[in-house]
Amino acid sequence: MVRQAAAAAHASSLAAELQHSRGQLVTAREEERRRLRRDLHDGLGPSLGAVVLRIDTARNLAGAGRAEDADRVLRQARDDVAAALADVRRLVHDLRPPALDDLGLAAAVRQQAERLLAPGTVVTVDAGPGADDLPAAVEVAAYRIASEALTNVARHARATTCRIELARDRDGSLVVTVTDDGAGIAPDAPAGVGLVSLRERAAELGGRCSVTCPPDGGTVVRAVLPVDGGGSGERTGA
Numbered sequence: 001m002v003r004q005a006a007a008a009a010h011a012s013s014l015a016a017e018l019q020h021s022r023g024q025l026v027t028a029r030e031e032e033r034r035r036l037r038r039d040l041h042d043g044l045g046p047s048l049g050a051v052v053l054r055i056d057t058a059r060n061l062a063g064a065g066r067a068e069d070a071d072r073v074l075r076q077a078r079d080d081v082a083a084a085l086a087d088v089r090r091l092v093h094d095l096r097p098p099a100l101d102d103l104g105l106a107a108a109v110r111q112q113a114e115r116l117l118a119p120g121t122v123v124t125v126d127a128g129p130g131a132d133d134l135p136a137a138v139e140v141a142a143y144r145i146a147s148e149a150l151t152n153v154a155r156h157a158r159a160t161t162c163r164i165e166l167a168r169d170r171d172g173s174l175v176v177t178v179t180d181d182g183a184g185i186a187p188d189a190p191a192g193v194g195l196v197s198l199r200e201r202a203a204e205l206g207g208r209c210s211v212t213c214p215p216d217g218g219t220v221v222r223a224v225l226p227v228d229g230g231g232s233g234e235r236t237g238a
């Protein structure tokens with residue numbers, strides 16, 4: 001009786017946890033949408049509106065024979081468009097890092113490592129077969145998880161080497177491992193947003209992420225990201 005009651009209580013607390021983490025994912029997505037909407041509406045919209053006005057002004061000036069003034073206004077319009085273009089690039093980068101398309105996952109992760117880690121840190125990136133043939137969502141999650149882990153290595157580990165592995169599991173899942181030989185996580189280290197978001201990004205895809213400190217030192221971040229469609233590494237569209 002007692003054991004059954006305990007099992008039931010455990011099951012219901014697991015269900016509550018699951019419900020809670022689903023709720024968090026929905027909230028995170030809604031917040032992202034709101035931010036995108038705000039960026040588009042308050043940033044890009046008015047910028048392009050201003051360009052339209054400047055072009056009208058320039059046409060009027062040109063029509064009145066004031067070529068130099070028209071040219072000045074057109075130059076301003078040109079600068080406005082260039083700024084709007086930079087905004088679009090930033091928005092697009094937030095949605096999907098362009099390095100993934102330009103370089104592929106392994107090289108994009110290597111670039112992040114070189115960008116984030118101190119020049120003295122020796123970086124190795126090992127990509128197994130099938131690590132470059134992934135659904136877009138898995139690729140983005142892997143990139144962001146690796147980036148977050150690398151940010152922590154740079155900030156906290158004081159490591160001399162850092163190894164990143166991208167491998168396909170037997171069931172087709174992508175396994176992302178970031179290992180450093182640094183200080184390890186102090187038992188009293190304050191839990192931060194970074195470690196939580198590693199888990200959330202993995203959970204979002206039905207995967208998991210563990211952060212461990214082996215007895216011989218350093219820190220290992222290991223994320224397992226399921227790939228729908230299994231071992232073939234078939235692409236489900238970008």
Ligand SMILES: Nc1ncnc2c1ncn2[C@@H]1O[C@H](COP(=O)(O)OP(=O)(O)O)[C@@H](O)[C@H]1O
Pocket residue numbers: 152153155156157180182183184185186189190191192193194195196219
């Ligand atoms: N690779 C690492 N090496 C050493 N300590 C780490 C590492 N990763 C995380 N930590 C410790 O865990 C803490 C929590 O990390 P995180 O959640 O990313 O928050 P933040 O980086 O903002 O402090 C860090 O403050 C740090 O003390």
Ligand SMILES: [Mg+2]
Pocket residue numbers: 148151152192193194195
């Ligand atoms: Mg961090």
